[in-house]
Amino acid sequence: MEYTDHTTRPFRASTHFSSSSTLLSYSSALPPSLPRTAVQSPCAACRVLRRRCTDRCMLAPYFPSSEPLNFIIAHRVFGASNIIKFLQELPESKRADAARSMIYEANMRIRDPVYGCAGAISHLQNQVNGLKAELAMTQAELLIMQSQQQQQTHSASVWEDINLSSDWK
């Protein structure tokens, strides 16, 4: 079988449903004795992958049918098998965040095919550096002004002392 470009062509059931495939393994992690019920509306992932979506589909909670683009984009960037692998390697409590971050990263790569998320990070790092420099400058100005004010207050009190002492004479 050729190494299919999954972005432009959907998975073909004949090539992607063998029992040992990564794509199947995520739903076969449960004991085979427990029956799986096919759902009426397949999740976005199963729809793209042309799979039968069951009530225990691992991808369904993170790629609901109501947001079909999320899976299409994440699949285009990471590939379905990598998405499944990453999610499987995490505890269930972390999977929603991981799916969201993959969707986010994939969107960034599609928007900026050269720099992707790295471009946003570089831009933000520049912004942080700029803000740090501006803050340091403003803090220095403030310090100078504070010391000038302290000097003025000191001079004023000296003048006051002088005036007071001259009044006593």
Add this chain to the structure above:
Amino acid sequence: MEYTDHTTRPFRASTHFSSSSTLLSYSSALPPSLPRTAVQSPCAACRVLRRRCTDRCMLAPYFPSSEPLNFIIAHRVFGASNIIKFLQELPESKRADAARSMIYEANMRIRDPVYGCAGAISHLQNQVNGLKAELAMTQAELLIMQSQQQQQTHSASVWEDINLSSDWK
């Protein structure tokens, strides 16, 4: 053929070297009449993919043999076919930056499997917001101090005027 998990198992020549595969197509973009010379030391990508590396290998400039981990990590996150597809879709002048950004993103995903680059972006955005707030506060303090200083200068000049006028009497 099964859908191989390319992360843990290397590509098998029998399944990944068909003439129409994405993995081959990047090197077959050149006219077939031009001969390809195999290089003595294959690039990091060809080594991982167990391919014959030629002097016109598209991946060699971005994944040199001296940095084998870069390709292993990028391949683990994006998959070889996606890396090739992304690079092929870009003009040559942009490919080095794109490869670097993919290596960077892949490293981030391996380091932080839940949030990846998105985690770094979120952290930097918080830092930017914190710095903006601190800068705004410092600028406000500076403005208050400047207005206080202006008032003091004004008061001093008023006193000076009063003293001068009393001297004239």
